[in-house]
Amino acid sequence: MSEKLSPIEGIKIKSDGLRGTVKESIEQDNFTGNVRPDDEALVKFHGMYVQDDRDKREERAAKKLDKLYSFMIRLRIPAGTINAKQWQTLHETSEQYGTGVLKITTRQTVQLHGILKHQLRPTLQSFDTVKLDSIAACGDVNRNVIATSHPSVSKIHAEVHAYADKLSTHLLPKTQGYYEIFIDGEKIYDRVKEVDPLYENRYLPRKFKIAIAIPPTNDVDVFANDIGLIAIIENDKLLGFNIAIGGGLSTTHGNPNTYARLATVIGFVSGEENILKACYEVLTVQRDYGNRSDRKLSRLKYTVDKLTVEGFKAELEKRIGFQLEPARPYTFTERGDRYGWQLVSNGTWYYTLFVEHGVVKPNQKAFLHELSLLDICNFTFSGNQNLLLGEISAENKDTIIALIEKHGVEKEISELRKNSMACVALPTCPLALAEAQRYLPELVTKIEPILEKYALQDDEITIRMTGCPNGCGRPYVSELGFVGTGPGHYNLMLGGDRYGTRLNKIYKEKVNETQILEEVDVLFDKYVKERLPKETFGDFSHRTLFN
Known part of the structure; x- marks a missing residue:
């Protein structure tokens, strides 16, 4: 007897090439910001997810209003490189539709949040004019x-x-x-x-x-x-x-x-x-x-x-x-990532811009837009959620340095922060159990003094956080990993190696911030006292805690 198929299998098979009733959902169903139930599964194959603002659920429910539905659109950009004109279009489209925030993902692409249903077509049509699409950016x-x-x-x-x-x-x-x-x-x-x-x-x-x-x-x-x-x-x-x-x-x-x-x-x-x-x-x-x-x-x-x-x-x-x-x-x-200015073998310069958890800040966005109008470089998203400005000629390097200074986008950043990663989590991800993208910067700020206490501020420890166990921020291959279990609580994961070749393991379950900081203090104290020569924090944790 064959196994019973999950409901989505039937949706795919009868979808008529992933069409379903998506067109009707967009054109006819003006009573809701969502699409029809089967179409929620199908739009993923076209590079988008249905989301709602979870921060506003309670308020809207009290007013007997539907959830504040919107869509996240993720582009398909193999290896993450786009040209200046494509960046201009990305910027202008994000200003016109959605929240205005550009989010670099861990898969070398970018996604826009808060796109309303009636804005889906104009958004994607705008990208199409510069040969960008969202085909197969999500889905099975x-x-x-x-x-x-x-x-x-x-x-x-x-x-x-x-x-x-x-x-x-x-x-x-x-x-x-x-x-x-x-x-x-x-x-x-x-x-x-x-x-x-x-x-x-x-x-x-x-x-x-x-x-x-x-x-x-x-x-x-x-x-x-x-x-x-x-x-x-x-x-x-x-x-x-x-x-x-x-x-x-x-x-x-x-x-x-x-x-x-x-x-x-x-x-x-x-x-x-x-x-x-x-x-x-x-x-x-x-x-x-x-x-x-x-x-x-x-x-x-x-x-x-x-x-x-x-x-x-x-x-x-x-x-x-x-x-x-x-x-x-x-x-x-x-x-x-290799930060700062780098000269590569073809004689051009590259500059890596740190973008914390892929959220392009307003001053960075203004800098990048002004830069794109000059058409003197390309733009590459990294798997670490940062941005490389590339193919820069020697004569254009000073122009970019001046723009960096003008917009104040280059700042001193700790090694821990450079090696941090977080998923989107709340308020838009429906699976999130805890904060990640909005919280990890604060947690890093609180861990940095502990690093300085033990003279570890130059140690390139990897730290990653996700709001649920699905692992979009890849916490299971970090030296310090945090996996959300509920509001303000995380599983603390230790023992992963520095280069992504060994999984970490649960060290403490459902810890809050106070417990996290206490544990980190104890762990770093032991690390500086007991580590072997050239031993990384991940290798030390693996050796002393799990062997």
Whole structure:
């Protein structure tokens, strides 16, 4: 007897290429700011989520008003680079629609919050004029493909970077529903071109994420992805990629069947055709074997563990028609962004702007808009939620320095703050149990004096926080991790390594701020007294607390 499918599986199958009644929801249902229930699932595939302002729920309920619904729109920007004209459009669109805040995500893209239903079309049409879209930025498909952001990592960074776009294009859904509903409104009758051998009419059991890392940098947290590609470069030549499968961080409080998992390296693949084919067929194995009855157990990591790593690899090799080669050696020695000014091998300059938790502040936004009007650089979102200004000529460097000073965007920032990360959480995320993005800056401010007390202010400790156990801020691969359990309370996670190759573990459950600061003080005291030479805080915690 086959397992009963989850309700969303039926919604996908009968959606007519992800169209559903989304168009009718937008055009006809003026009595609500939401879309119809089935369409809430379908709009995700078009790069948006339905949200409401949870800060205003109680007040509106008292007035017998509907929730204050709006939409978050997330763009698809493989490897995170856009040009000056695209930044101008992003700025102008965000000023016209939504909250006005630009939010850089951990997946090298940007999202806008607070878009009202009647603003969806003009927002997406505005992006379309500069060749930006939100197709497959959310939903049960391959999402935005990310890659190591800074060109100084390798002379052939551009060659490796290009694979993000190649993979994104190769794994896009074939349906033209996005353009039909949101862009030109023309009904597409030639459905032959929409036949989708990859996604069929079922799509994937759950979301799917791919990251490309260029050693020695693991700024993308490559092992936290369904597919991790690790570039193997020798003598400035790309030999191919080690391929890792089955990473994913999402868990559910109280459900022991859910767990965070780092991807397992299963081999090495070379040649563009073989690389694209291998990634494609990983998706088909997940499509055919993934859990479609329980969405909490539907990510690739559970499929890999169900089939076993060797079983999955055997099925993959059968589908690709060749055997993977043994994995090649590599080493990660950094994960943070390379801040400040950097000269790269092609003679151009890059500047990395710190954007705390990806929230572009008003003075930063003004600076970036003025800069975009000059059209003298490109803009790259990093996997650490920061922004690289790139391809800057020597003669334009002083112009940008002057703009930085004019807008006051460069300030002294502690190493802890530079290595912090948080998800959006409250007030817009419906899953959030606790604050994250709005609270972690305050917590870091309170931890900084403790670091100074123990002369640890230059220690690049990674600290991450999420408002729920889904792990969007990747707290499970940090040295100091906080996972929301309820208002003002978090699980304190310790023992992850500095470079994203080891998961942390729960050290204390449901701690509040006072308890957090007390624990951090005790831990740092022990760290400075008992650590081994060159031992990081994460390695120290792992050795002394969990072994």
